[in-house]
Amino acid sequence: MTQNQDFSFSSIKEILSQIGGSQSQLYLPSIQRHFVWKPEKICKMFDSLMRGYPIGTFLFWEVPDEKRHDYAFYQFIQHYSEFDNYENDVAPVDLPKGIIGILDGQQRLNSMFVALSGSYCEFNNASGAWTTKSYNYDKKHFYINLLGTPDEDDHWAYDFRFLSDDEHTRLKKNHTSMWCRVGKAMHWEGDDEVAQALNELTQGHSYDPEQTEKALDILKHLKEILQKEDAIAAFWVRNKELSEALEIFIRVNRGGIQLSSMDLYFSTIAAFWKEGRYEVEKFLGEINSVSDRGFNFEISSLVLASLALSDGPIQLNVESFGPKHVEAIKSRWTDICNHMMAAAELLHTWGFDGNNNISIHAGLPVALAHKSGYDMSASAEELRRLVIRSLISDFYARGTSRRNKILIEIREFMAKDAERHKSFNLERLMGTIKLPVGISFQVIDETIEELLTTEIWKPKAYLLLSLLHGHHALHQTYFDKDHIHPQKKFSDLSQYDLAPEEEAQWREKRDQLPNIQLLQGSVNRSKQDEPFADWLNTFRPDKQQRDRYLDENDIPTDCSLDFKDFPKLFEKRKELLRKKLYAILGAKNPTVIKAEPSISDSLPS
Secondary structure, eight states, rough: OOOSSSEEEEEEHHHHTTTTSTOOOOEESSSOOOOOOOHHHHHHHHHHOOOOOOOOOOOEOOGGGGTTTTTTTEEOOSSTTTBBBBBBBBSSSSSSSSSSEEOOOOHHHHHHHHHSSSSSEEOOOOTOOOOOOOGEEEEEEEEETOOOOOOOTTTBEEEEEEHHHHHHHHHHTTTOHHHHHHGGGGOOOOOHHHHHHHHHHHHTTOOOOHHHHHHHHHHHHHHHHHHHHSSEOOOOEOOOOOOHHHHHHHHTTTTOOSOOHHHHHHHHHHSSSSTTHHHHHOOOOOOOTSSSSSOOOOOHHHHHHHHHHTTOOOSSSGGGSSSHHHHHHTTTHHHEEEEHHHHHHHHHTTSSSSSTTOHHHHHHHHHHHHHHHHOHHHHHHHHHHHHHHHHHHGGGOOOOOHHHHHOOOOHHHHHHHHOOOOSOHHHHHHHOOOOOOOOOHHHHHHHHHHHHBTTTSSHHEEEEEEEHHTTSSSTSSSSEEESSSSSGGSSGGGGGOOOOOHHHHHHHHHBHHHHHHEEEHHHHHHHHHHHHHHHHHHHSHHHHHHHHHHHTTTTTTOOOOSSSHHHOOOOOOHHHHHHHHHHHHHHHHHOOOOSSSOOGGGSSO
16 A cells, blocks of 8 residues: 555555455444445446546545544445345444544445455346245356457446356356456466466367457456556545544535435434444334334434434434434434334324325324323324324425424424323414415315315325225235226227317316225226226125125215216215315315216316
């Protein structure tokens, strides 16, 4: 290694020799992401190295010896597996002196370690293969085809690949290719060993002189690339606390598209709380498993919820994760988990899960209510109304700033209100807090009418149907959104003697809520384009069962199910759904809107 005070050059061989084993010197600080590079990207990096292209400068942190036990560090992954080895192990407690933290270049360096000293196990994406079975994953090593030809279309000059043993055995039989394990080139001492390696590769084959000469040239070049002194260029951060190193790390990575702000914010928690990353990720897995169908809560949302439930700022920025706020999260972590788990269990009871894509933000007020000390049994129905109205009104999908202001208002209200009242009441909340302009808890006639015209492809359609027809075990079985009268029936309306504007209205109504139901996935696939009346007679041959099915799904039993009578069925079901939405949302004095006989007047323009 050649270096001055702030900059150094090293060979790939030298750097990798400092990773792994009892004498390992290179570690990943807690401000790091999981290893995420895919084989194609790793191959592209080595192609760049062979062509003399720059692969970027690294940022190394010389950890003060007296501070090496104060922070959490992680080891590099050597044998990566998509199945069961995709997270970095925590570094040993007895860290040696003189360790180096890799601040920038973690993905590149771990990719080199996997490719040259380890393996990459990836899913064999064969038809019907299960991701939960280990035998569907292939362990692969890194090779270069010494007889490969440049691919100008994809801008590849060298043919690098990760190959399983079976793939390598099969390709070895091909006399137009010659595959060498790339990592071996790090250990060749001179040209004699390069020539010996070539001799081993050519045994049993009849390569012509031109092929062997080409292979030898590439092997020599490969050895040079892996062993030359200036392959790794690094800036050094010296004599800095982790908080200072973190600031440099964030500034360096600001422009990178691979590293999101949330990756950085989350990692700062671990910077001041050794077990923070492990605890947060562990709890994320637990809370996402509350529902049989699973929640899809994200790590960023859980971190924001942790700030909210520890009385910290409800905002994701660097200042929110200083030592004071992280210490508050750490000291209250058990309580935070209890509040969030109580909220998740209630959401599950109310029929919410990954299917209807509820976010932590929508459930956070329930956790805040639990934290505030309300009687949760007495508050459950009012909290359910709060969650539903916030989802219906898209409270948490209108920008980060607005969302955070709403959550701050709700937190402050509940903290004070719970001191005077045993249970939560939505009307008190609505009459007290100040919401951003354009957002309201109020449900008016226009709100209901807008919901009734929700199209099938909008995410809110599944939410509405799951609220309207809660008898479905949505948390146990996967349901599809299904057209009651199938789409195909609307493709040719010529036989119904409709005016052009009426045909347009039929097709507009086709995708709206009154013509949508929830069906189990397997049932929906069997229904396909069958006329609804015919399908129902087969699906529920008994009249009593048929009427029960119609009633459960708010499909009128006193109306023809034939496609020619689609407008009447649409309007009658629309009225049933309208009344039910008023009841679910707890809205007062619904305006009864009667269906007009004229088709052209049935929907707003």
